[in-house]
Amino acid sequence: MDIQEKIAGEITIAENPGETIRKWREEFQVSQLDLARYLEISPSVISDYESGRRKSPGVTSIRKIVNALVEIDLKRGGQVLRRYNSGMPSDAIIDISDYSHDISLERVIRMISGTNYSSIGLNRYIRGYTIVDGIKAILSFSYSEYSKLYGWSSQRIIFFTEVKLGRSPMIAIRVHPLKPAAVVYIQPDRIDDLAVKLADVENIPLIVTELDAPAISKIMSSLK
Amino acid sequence: MDIQEKIAGEITIAENPGETIRKWREEFQVSQLDLARYLEISPSVISDYESGRRKSPGVTSIRKIVNALVEIDLKRGGQVLRRYNSGMPSDAIIDISDYSHDISLERVIRMISGTNYSSIGLNRYIRGYTIVDGIKAILSFSYSEYSKLYGWSSQRIIFFTEVKLGRSPMIAIRVHPLKPAAVVYIQPDRIDDLAVKLADVENIPLIVTELDAPAISKIMSSLK
DNA sequence: TGCTGCTTTCGTCATTAAACGTAGTGTCAT
DNA sequence: ATGACACTACGTTTAATGACGAAAGCAGCA
Numbered sequence: 001m002d003i004q005e006k007i008a009g010e011i012t013i014a015e016n017p018g019e020t021i022r023k024w025r026e027e028f029q030v031s032q033l034d035l036a037r038y039l040e041i042s043p044s045v046i047s048d049y050e051s052g053r054r055k056s057p058g059v060t061s062i063r064k065i066v067n068a069l070v071e072i073d074l075k076r077g078g079q080v081l082r083r084y085n086s087g088m089p090s091d092a093i094i095d096i097s098d099y100s101h102d103i104s105l106e107r108v109i110r111m112i113s114g115t116n117y118s119s120i121g122l123n124r125y126i127r128g129y130t131i132v133d134g135i136k137a138i139l140s141f142s143y144s145e146y147s148k149l150y151g152w153s154s155q156r157i158i159f160f161t162e163v164k165l166g167r168s169p170m171i172a173i174r175v176h177p178l179k180p181a182a183v184v185y186i187q188p189d190r191i192d193d194l195a196v197k198l199a200d201v202e203n204i205p206l207i208v209t210e211l212d213a214p215a216i217s218k219i220m221s222s223l224k
Numbered sequence: 225m226d227i228q229e230k231i232a233g234e235i236t237i238a239e240n241p242g243e244t245i246r247k248w249r250e251e252f253q254v255s256q257l258d259l260a261r262y263l264e265i266s267p268s269v270i271s272d273y274e275s276g277r278r279k280s281p282g283v284t285s286i287r288k289i290v291n292a293l294v295e296i297d298l299k300r301g302g303q304v305l306r307r308y309n310s311g312m313p314s315d316a317i318i319d320i321s322d323y324s325h326d327i328s329l330e331r332v333i334r335m336i337s338g339t340n341y342s343s344i345g346l347n348r349y350i351r352g353y354t355i356v357d358g359i360k361a362i363l364s365f366s367y368s369e370y371s372k373l374y375g376w377s378s379q380r381i382i383f384f385t386e387v388k389l390g391r392s393p394m395i396a397i398r399v400h401p402l403k404p405a406a407v408v409y410i411q412p413d414r415i416d417d418l419a420v421k422l423a424d425v426e427n428i429p430l431i432v433t434e435l436d437a438p439a440i441s442k443i444m445s446s447l448k
Numbered sequence: 449t450g451c452t453g454c455t456t457t458c459g460t461c462a463t464t465a466a467a468c469g470t471a472g473t474g475t476c477a478t
Numbered sequence: 479a480t481g482a483c484a485c486t487a488c489g490t491t492t493a494a495t496g497a498c499g500a501a502a503g504c505a506g507c508a
Contacts, residue, residue, distance in 0.1 A: 004233075004237050005230070005233035005234055005236070005237045006229070006233055007233070008232065008233040008236035008237050009228075009229035009230055009231070009232040009233025009234070009236070010229055010233070011236075011283065012229070012232035012233070012235075012236055012283045012286050012287055012290075013228050013229045013232050013287055013290070017283045031483080031484060031485085032484065032485060033483070033484065033485085041466085041467070041468090042467070042468060042469070043484080043485075044467090044468080044469080044470090044485090044486080044487085044488090045466070045467060045468085046485090047484095047485060047486055047487085048465095048466085048467090048486090048487090049466095050485095051485095051486070051487085053465095053487085053488090054464090054465060054466075055284070055464085055465085056282030056283050056284035056285070056464085056465075056495090057282060057283055057465075057466090058280030058281060058282050058283075058465070058466085058494085058495075059235065059236045059241045059280050059281055059282075059283075059286070060279070060280035060466095061280070061465085061466075062236050062283070063236055063237055066236075066237070135418070167391065167392055168391055168392070168395050168418075171392050171395045171396055171399075172395055172398075172399045174396075175395075175396045175399040175400050176399050194359070194392075255453085255454060255455085256454070256455060256456095257453075257454060257455080265496085265497070265498090266497070266498055266499070267454080267455075267456095268455090268456075268457080268458090268497090268498075268499075268500095269496070269497060269498085270455090271455060271456055271457080272456090272457090272495095272496085272497090273496095274455095274456095275455095275456070275457085277457090277458090278494085278495060278496075279494080279495090280465090280494080280495080281495075281496090282464090282465075282495070282496085284496095285495085285496075
């Protein structure tokens with residue numbers, strides 16, 4: 001989920017959408033005038049929204065306003081965005097890609113010679129994959145950056161390298177709202193009971209493979 | 225952030241809001257007819273939205289629709305909501321309380337004979353504390369339930385029992401948006417390097433105490 | 449075959465959002 | 479005080495929303 005959706009959602013659900021628009025405009029430190037100039041409309045329009053004369057703004061207006069705030073901030077160097085989004089893409093993500101259609105999880109697991117440690121079945125479909133360095137991700141990702149693991153669809157496999165007991169990755173998944181379709185540990189030292197238990201609770205298959213990350217990357221990117 | 229805002233945000237930002245409305249209506253397994261009946265409007269209105277004849281629905285319409293979907297699901301027992309929100313209150317929280325004013329962290333750590341394992345100073349203040357069973361919390365809390373650890377203020381100490389290496393609790397904190405003022409491990413087996421590193425990165429003092437949970441509970445509740 | 453339930457399409461109408469522009473208030477630095 | 483800037487208030491226009499209801503297209507199914 002990106003920041004635009006978060007702001008738009010807040011505005012839409014708020015008792016008073018206008019006030020919420022104002023809150024975010026001020027948060028971004030954009031004057032009504034600047035916003036109006038950017039959108040090439042009259043400043044009074046912004047005032048009308050915020051004061052509540054326009055009681056139920058349409059999604060197009062909201063989208064325009066929210067996008068404008070974000071884009072203005074980006075032009076200024078993205079200072080505000082960084083507070084919410086903080087950080088740049090890191091080197092924790094080794095490979096990430098999305099497919100344009102469903103791919104059978106069972107087939108993928110067969111191709112990477114995976115062993116299922118959980119009691120969750122493999123008859124589901126994925127639309128993307130992410131290969132991530134477990135330790136680096138934990139150390140370098142802030143909360144909101146975890147959503148980067150999910151690319152365009154949360155219906156995906158996440159591969160973790162640098163796994164010792166396998167607890168950390170499953171706990172990160174447990175605590176985070178987005179859940180992958182499957183988790184694969186790449187050459188882990190061993191698999192802790194808690195990791196398996198968490199996988200079962202979350203209804204996420206927990207797979208182990210002895211192939212290495214480059215090999216997996218090659219296989220996954222060649223699919224379809 | 226609750227689910228209504230998430231859905232509303234998605235609808236608003238989507239290229240095609242109507243399709244996104246449909247997606248969520250189907251996700252909730254509500255027919256256009258049921259939704260229309262609940263909102264006491266004609267089914268054709270829903271169809272008009274979803275088909276895109278109404279290109280820029282206002283926030284009131286969206287709010288009504290989103291709330292209706294959630295309320296209908298609740299009436300049916302909240303099956304879909306649980307997938308996103310999952311879980312009931314648990315017995316993982318041993319004690320939780322809030323103070324009506326600031327209390328010096330340094331003083332608290334002295335009273336519980338704590339040792340600071342991190343390089344973060346103790347000159348800060350807390351407004352509450354939570355004592356939680358680390359394992360049970362991880363197993364029974366869904367994402368949104370983690371906020372229960374924070375009571376009224378996130379300016380608080382969180383005590384964890386049942387700690388082995390001390391990685392899991394810090395990872396949970398790392399991944400979650402709310403951050404406590406300090407973390408205390410109650411009689412851990414040992415302290416892993418990664419736990420300390422995470423505490424430093426998060427700027428949260430990581431303390432260890434050899435007192436047991438009931439003793440801590442007594443001390444913390446007697447404060448002021 | 450015909451019924452029932454779900455959905456779509458469309459013509460129509462009242463209301464209101466979306467925009468303008470002008471006029472006006474308040475607050476600063478100069 | 480004289481701009482410059484940020485915002486508010488309001489009257490006005492037009493295009494679109496929000497709603498209806500009727501008709502008709504598809505399913506499944508007894």
